[in-house]
Amino acid sequence: MKILITGSNGLLGQKLVKLLIENNEEVIATAHNGNRLPAKYSGYTFEVMDITDPVSVQKVLQKHNPEAVINTAAMTNVDECEKDKEGCDLLNVEAVKHLIEGCNHIHAHLIHLSTDFIFDGSHGPLAEDEQPNPISYYGESKLKSEQLVKKDSKKWSIIRTVLVYGIAHDMSRSNIILWVKNSLENGKNIQVVNDQWRTPTLAEDLAEGCYLVTKNKAEGIFHISGSDMLTPYEIAIKTADFFDLDASLIEETDGSKFTQPAKRPPKTGFIIEKAKKQLGYQPHSFTEGLKVLAGQLQSS
Template sequence: MTKVLITGANGLLGQKLVQLYEEDQDVEVIATGRGENRNLAGTYSYEQMDITSQEEVMQVIKKHTPDVVINTAAMTHVDQCELNPDDCWKLNVDAVNHLIEACEKTDSFLIHLSTDFIFDGEDGPYIEEDLPNPLSKYAESKLESEKLLKASGIRHAIARTMLVYGIVHDMSRSNIILWVKESLEQKKLIKVVNDQWRTPTLAEDLAKGCALIAKNKAEGVFHISGKDLLTPYDMAVATAEFFNLDKSLIEKVDASIFTQPAKRPPKTGFILDKARKELGYEPVTFTEGLAILKSQLAHA
C-alpha cells in the first residue's frame, strides 16, 4: 500500500487527484487543505494543514509518514501575486521549504507543481531543459521553488503545467471554458486575446500525469499539459462551436488592450516527448476535453 499525501486538496487539481486515487485500492490518500474538506466523501482521510505554517507541515507529515507528497497548493492568481508579493512568496516559496524539511525527515518523495510562466514566451513551445526567464512575481516565485528542490537532498519531481481547466464538484471555480460558455449563453459580447499561445490542460490529465510520476517515483522535471497549441481566442471559438453558441459574440483582440499588473509570456506551450517516453503520459485533445467537461456539467 502506497501512502500519498496531497496538499491543496480542496483546489481543482487536488480534488481530481483525490477522485483519481479513490479508484486505486493500492493507494491510501491523506488529503490536506486550509479549512474544511470540500471533497466528496470517500475512503481517504482529511487533515487541515496550512502549508505556510512550518509547524503544521512538520506535524502532519511526520504523523502520516507518506511515501509521496504531491504539492498542489499555491498562490496562482498572477496579478494578485504581483500586487501582494509577500503573500506570494510565503505560499509559493517558503511553504515549499517547509515541505522539503518535512519530507527530509520522513524520506518522502515530493512532487511539486510548477508553471510555463517561468519562461518568457519568446520561443515556445518548450522542453524541460529550456532556460527560464520569468516575467512576473508569480513566475519568479515558482522558479525559486524549483531551485530550492533542485538544491535539496530529497527525492523529488517537478511537474510543470499550464492553463488548467476543469470543474470542481460544487462548481465553485470558473475557468476560460466555463466563462466563455456562460457569457455566450447570456448573449454577452466578450473580448478574447489572439496573441498568446498555450497548450491548455484538462485537470484530469494533470492528475493522471502526477499519479504516473508518483507511481514510477520518477525524479526530475516533467512537462505535463494538453497537446494542442491554441490561443485563448481559438479556445473560445472551439467552446462556442462545441456547445452550439453564437461565436459572432467573440471579439478577437490583442493583449495590449488589457491593463494587467503582471506581464504574461506571449507564446509558451509544452513539448511532451519526455513525459510520453518516460511516464507513458498521453493527454486528450482539446475537443475531447470539452466533451469530458460537457458530460460533467450534465451531472453537476
Template sequence: MRILVTGTNGLLGQKLVALLREQPGVHVVATSRGPNKLAALYPDVRFVQLDVSRQEEVERVLAQEAPTHLIHTAAMTNADECELKREECWLHNVTAVRHVVAACEAHRVHLTHLSTDFVFSGEQGPLDEQAEPAPINFYGESKAAAEKIVQAARTPWVIVRTVLVYGTAHEYARTNIVLWVRDSLRAGQSIRVVSDQYRTPTLAEDLAQGCWLVAQQNATGIYHISSDEVLTPYQMALQVAAHFQLDASLIAEVDASTFSQPARRPLRTGFVISKARQELGYRPHTFAEGIAVLEKQTAAP
C-alpha cells in the first residue's frame, strides 16, 4: 500500500505522516508546496515538493510515485482569506481538485478528499452524510464545488467532512481554540467567545485516524469524521479553563453578531458520526481527552 498525502506541512498532513509511517506494509509519500517541515522529524519518509494547483506537477508526481491511495488535505482553509481572495481560493480549493481527480482517474488511485462542515448553511445540526450542502460563505462554496468534482470521479473516492479541527504540529503557526484560550488566560487577557455557534470539535489525531481507516478499508462515499459532542466555543473555552485551572472569569460570553468578519459562519453544524463508527470502527476522543492530548504535546521538555 503506497499512500501519497498532499499538504503534509499542514496540521492534518503532519498527523497523517506520523500515523501512516507506523503502519506495517504502508509506504508514505509526503508532498507539500513548500519545503518539507518534517525532514528532521521523519527522515525516513519520502518527500516530493508538489503544488497541486499546477496540473503538470500533479500528473508528473502521480506517474512518478505510483500511489495506490491519495489523501488530499492541501487547501486554502481560512474562511476570511477565501472571502477576500476568491480567485486564489478557487485555484487551490477547486481547480486543484480537478487536477488531483484527473490524475487519480488516469492511474486508478483511491482518492480521499477532505471537506468541511462549512458546506452547510448552519440552520440545523448535527448533520449526517445525507444532508444537502448549502454554503453561506465563499470558502464553503469552493469546498462544495470540489465535492461535486470528486463525486463525479471515475476512480474510487471518499469525501471526509470534518468540523473545527484542533491540535498542534511542528513549525505550525496557526493556533486553535484550545491553545488560544489557554495562552490568553495564562497571560491574564480577557477574551470574548461566542455561545451561539454549535460544533463537534475534532482532534487532529482523530481526523488522521479516520482518513487512515478509510484508506485501509478502501471505503467509498461520504463520511463525517469529528467528535460527537455538540459544544459551543464558549463551552469549549470553559472546559479549557477548568482543565488548566485558569481564571474563567476572563472569558466573556458573546454572540456571533459581536464580531465583524468577512466570511459569515454557519451557526449550527456538528456531525452525526454513527456511519463512521459502524462502518469504519472510528472512535474519537472526547473534548476533555483532546485537551489532555494537547497538554501533553505542548508540555515543556
C-alpha cells in the first residue's frame, strides 16, 4: 500500500516511517521543511509539503497518488495554541481542509490524529461516543478539525490519543518521562501534579494503531492509547523507581500551584476496547513502555 505521512519529522512521524518501512509498505514522508529522519532509514520517498498551502498539498498528493494519508502534523503545544490562536487555526484547522480536499480528489483514505483534549476532563476513561467539550483553544481546534473530517471527507478515520511519550532519534522531543529522568539525574527537586489522570501512550503503540487502521481500511473514530490510568505524579514515581533514581526529589502537588495560559482537562484517559476488538490493538503496559525507552536510550 502507498501511504503518505504528514509531519514525518515529529515523534509519531518518525515511528510511523520506521514501522511502515519494516512492513514493506510504500512510504512517502513529508514535512514543511527539510528531511530530519535518521540517515539509517531507507526505502522511502521524502517530499517537502506545506500543509497550510493548498497548492503544495494538491501538487504532492497528485504526484504520488497515495491510497492513504496519515496526518500527524499539528500545533500541539497547548499553551502556544492559547497564545497564538491564528497560528493554531492555520495548522490545526485550515490545513486539514486542504488535506480533505486533496484526499477527496485522489480518493485517498484520510487518517487524522486527534486528542483527549477535545474533552472537558470531568470524568474518564472515555469511549469514542463520549460528547466533546473542549476547555482550551488547542482542544477547540482539534474538535473543529474532527468536525471537518466527518462532514467533508469521503473516506476517513479519526485516531484520538493521550499523552504520547517516546524517544525521537535526535532527542529533539521531550516528554514527562525524559523530564523526570533528566531532572532526578541532575539532583533537581521537581513538583508534579496529582490531580490529573491520563492513559499515557507509547509512541510505538500509537504508530501501530495508525498502521492497523490504515492496513484494515477501518473507518470511523478510534481511541488509541495506553491502558494504565495514571497521574503525572504516579508517572514520575514509576519513572524514578524504574531507573533507580531518588524519588524523594519529587514533590506531590496539584494543578492550582501552576499558572498556565491554557486549561488542562483534569481527567481523561481512554477506553480502548473498540481498537482491541476491531483492530487487534494491544498496547504495552506503562512499565513495558519504560523498558522500550530504556533500550532506545542505551542504543542512542
